[in-house]
Amino acid sequence: MNWIQYRLANMLKSILPMILFISSSLLSFAQNDPEIIALPKDASSVIRTNKFFVQNVEDKRKIKGAGIGKLIVFGKEKPVSLGNTVEKELLSYWSYSAPKRNDDFLPLYISVKDFQISEKRTGPNKVTGDIKLEVTFRYYRNTVPVELTNYQTSAVYTRPEKDFDYPKLIKQLLDPALIHFQKWMVTNTGKNPVLAKNLKLVFNEITSTDKSDTVFYSIRRPLVWSDFQGQKNRPGSRYAAAVFTSFAYEGHSYPKDNDIVLQLDLKTFMVKSMSWGLAEAKNAGTLRHEQLHFDITRIVVERFKKRLEAAELTIEDYDSEIQYQFLEAFREMNTEQEAYDNATGHGLNAGEQAAWDRKISKEILDIYSRQ
Numbered sequence: 001m002n003w004i005q006y007r008l009a010n011m012l013k014s015i016l017p018m019i020l021f022i023s024s025s026l027l028s029f030a031q032n033d034p035e036i037i038a039l040p041k042d043a044s045s046v047i048r049t050n051k052f053f054v055q056n057v058e059d060k061r062k063i064k065g066a067g068i069g070k071l072i073v074f075g076k077e078k079p080v081s082l083g084n085t086v087e088k089e090l091l092s093y094w095s096y097s098a099p100k101r102n103d104d105f106l107p108l109y110i111s112v113k114d115f116q117i118s119e120k121r122t123g124p125n126k127v128t129g130d131i132k133l134e135v136t137f138r139y140y141r142n143t144v145p146v147e148l149t150n151y152q153t154s155a156v157y158t159r160p161e162k163d164f165d166y167p168k169l170i171k172q173l174l175d176p177a178l179i180h181f182q183k184w185m186v187t188n189t190g191k192n193p194v195l196a197k198n199l200k201l202v203f204n205e206i207t208s209t210d211k212s213d214t215v216f217y218s219i220r221r222p223l224v225w226s227d228f229q230g231q232k233n234r235p236g237s238r239y240a241a242a243v244f245t246s247f248a249y250e251g252h253s254y255p256k257d258n259d260i261v262l263q264l265d266l267k268t269f270m271v272k273s274m275s276w277g278l279a280e281a282k283n284a285g286t287l288r289h290e291q292l293h294f295d296i297t298r299i300v301v302e303r304f305k306k307r308l309e310a311a312e313l314t315i316e317d318y319d320s321e322i323q324y325q326f327l328e329a330f331r332e333m334n335t336e337q338e339a340y341d342n343a344t345g346h347g348l349n350a351g352e353q354a355a356w357d358r359k360i361s362k363e364i365l366d367i368y369s370r371q
Contacts, residue, residue: 034081035071039093039174040167047098047182051189054098054178055107055139057091061114069117072127075161077120086112090174097178104258106195108181109145111136114152117166125161130154133173137181144316146194151180193253196260199315203305206267217268217298219368223291230276239346240281243290244274245297247304247333249326251319260315264322266305268298288357289347295360296336302367304329 059065066081066089082089090112098108114134122128132154138147153173189195207218215227228241250265277286307325344353 034079037166041096050098052106052108053101054094056109057087058111059086060111072119072121109138129157149184151177193255197258200259200261202263204265213272215270225282228275228277229272232276241277243293244271245294247301268301292360299363300333
């Protein structure tokens with residue numbers, strides 16, 4: 001060996017370990033690179049008709065990102081991930097499946113609670129896998145989240161150690177989630193209040209009585225002296241008669257189409273056992289004065305209705321506003337009744353009584369002319 005050959009051999013000896021080290025590092029790095037699964041998009045949507053669109057997907061897993069588990073590749077365990085984060089990839093995939101956006105459609109938010117693949121080598125040319133998906137569905141109504149339903153599925157499979165169609169496997173997991181929600185929505189629309197978008201207020205005036213002690217207000221049924229069945233409860237009182245009037249409501253709601261219908265049964269009534277009149281005062285003038293007390297209560301109820309129609313009632317919290325307006329109307333009723341008695345001298349001031357009669361009669365006629 002000459003001097004040049006000797007030098008070349010020594011150089012190869014020093015370079016070879018370095019080449020082997022770099023090759024080994026590249027192999028190790030390649031093995032730790034995640035296997036990327038590209039989600040397919042079919043030519044046609046799996047959802048043929050829908051009343052919703054996918055607004056957003058949120059990753060609620062413990063470990064977020066693009067990773068979805070581990071696979072066995074060439075006999076070795078390797079991480080697996082989607083091409084982008086789970087949120088972006090599933091939003092793109094599901095939006096393609098339910099693409100229609102419409103102001104009348106439900107903007108659907110999907111939370112991914114679990115989405116993973118886990119494989120292990122269980123024998124020569126044999127790999128066992130476990131794949132899972134758990135999602136929940138909701139939307140926002142007046143900025144308030146409304147939980148709808150959930151979907152959970154899993155599958156165990158066995159495959160040989162060769163190329164495997166993972167996109168098809170994941171598709172078989174993702175498509176049924178939207179199909180499940182579509183079926184749930186079809187079943188629950190018009191029946192389940194969580195899907196209602198609007199609150200529709202309906203009033204029902206109770207005019208017939210089922211209680212012998214109560215007279216419900218009706219324009220066709222004015223008071224008569226036989227309705228005043230109570231005893232004079234204030235000895236020495238200078239008043240010739242008194243009528244006890246009040247109002248109340250009962251509410252119940254039910255879903256209809258895209259609405260929650262809130263029906264309020266309004267009761268304007270007088271109580272016979274708490275209303276009385278002296279025998280010597282039972283004339284047409286005194287009865288008319290008491291009738292106007294009843295009319296005033298009915299007018300206050302109409303104002304109560306108008307305030308509720310103007311109020312911003314929401315499905316989430318309509319009861320507190322109704323209660324507030326009811327108390328306000330009750331105070332208004334007492335104030336109006338007192339003003340009426342003070343102005344007319346409890347019916348003794350003929351001029352004022354006639355003026356109030358014209359005013360109240362006109363308001364009552366206006367109410368019923370609109371119905």
